[in-house]
Amino acid sequence: MTTTTDRPNSGPRTAKHALLVPLAVLGVMVLFIGLIATLLLFNTKTGALVLAALAAGGVLFSVSLLASRDRLDRGQRFAAVGAGVLPLLVGGLIATSLIGGIDPADQMRNVQPLTVVPEDAPVIAAENSNEFCLPDDAGGCEPTDTWEFTPSEAEETIAYLFDNLEAGVPHNVVLTTLDGSADSPAPGDELVASEVITGPAQEWFVSEAPLDELPEEFYFFCAIHSNMDGVGTLAAAE
Structure with missing residues (x-):
């Protein structure tokens, strides 16, 4: 069973x-x-x-x-x-x-992330140690001691692209308030300063300073070559 x-x-x-x-x-x-x-x-x-x-x-x-x-x-x-x-x-x-x-x-x-520069970024450059220059559409760079600063619509802080075209030479761009006048300018209180870079190199500099801290007229210069200077004018964003 x-x-x-x-x-x-x-x-x-x-x-x-x-x-x-x-x-x-x-x-x-x-x-x-x-x-x-x-x-x-x-x-x-x-x-x-x-x-x-x-x-x-x-x-x-x-x-x-x-x-x-x-x-x-x-x-x-x-x-x-x-x-x-x-x-x-x-x-x-x-x-x-x-x-x-x-x-x-x-x-x-x-490793730093890939930087994307807005197409409407304000640009200033240096191709020698005597003066700044502004790139033109023909690929040249026009010497200048003035800078019409039109902020990028993509940024809410002071930001600009600095293009150091001078090989082997360090430059940067410092923005300050303007002491004196446009005809006889002098640096005032520092607002922002980009990193010193050795050319040829570019830096898309984005500061933490709010855009409303930038006055209608300001002074800019190179911290390495103080003779490279000028007066900037804040323009309305397009």
């Missing part, structure tokens, strides 16, 4: 396991991607590209090895794990400056 024993209902447990497995895989993938992203940020641009290529190659090698074998021996398991882990280990050593000696300023996390 045979007896039958009722088996406990395994449906809920099976369903639970079926849900946990993909969630666990997803969690591992998120952690892996986050780790890779962190390591790339602490690398240089070239190093990040190399590390990403090595990591992708290691993952592909491991997946191919696992897919081509029903069972892996000890050496194959070591190779599969090592191919995926070694790039992460090397990246971690670089990120912690244990190898590579990367200057923090060169790390991807400190």
Whole structure:
């Protein structure tokens, strides 16, 4: 005589396991991607590209090895794990400056975002150490000691594009209130000052000073070459 024993209902447990497995895989993938992203940020641009290529190659090698074998021996398991882990280990050593000696300023996390200059940005330039100039439509730069400053509609603070055309020479643009007169100008209280840049280079300078702090007439000069100066006039935005 045979007896039958009722088996406990395994449906809920099976369903639970079926849900946990993909969630666990997803969690591992998120952690892996986050780790890779962190390591790339602490690398240089070239190093990040190399590390990403090595990591992708290691993952592909491991997946191919696992897919081509029903069972892996000890050496194959070591190779599969090592191919995926070694790039992460090397990246971690670089990120912690244990190898590579990367200057923090060169790390991807400190790379400045791409700057977008508004088409209506006010522009001033320097092509020598005697005077500023204003770029023209013909590609030249007209020497000037005046600047009609028309603010960009995209900005609410004092902002302008400075184009240093003089190779190997540092310049900047400082804006102050105007002491004296337009015929005999002198610097007053400093309003804003762009960074000193060595040409040829451009800087889209966006200050924190509200635009309403810029008077109708102001004085501008180069902090490196004080003879480069002039009087600016605030014009209404177009």
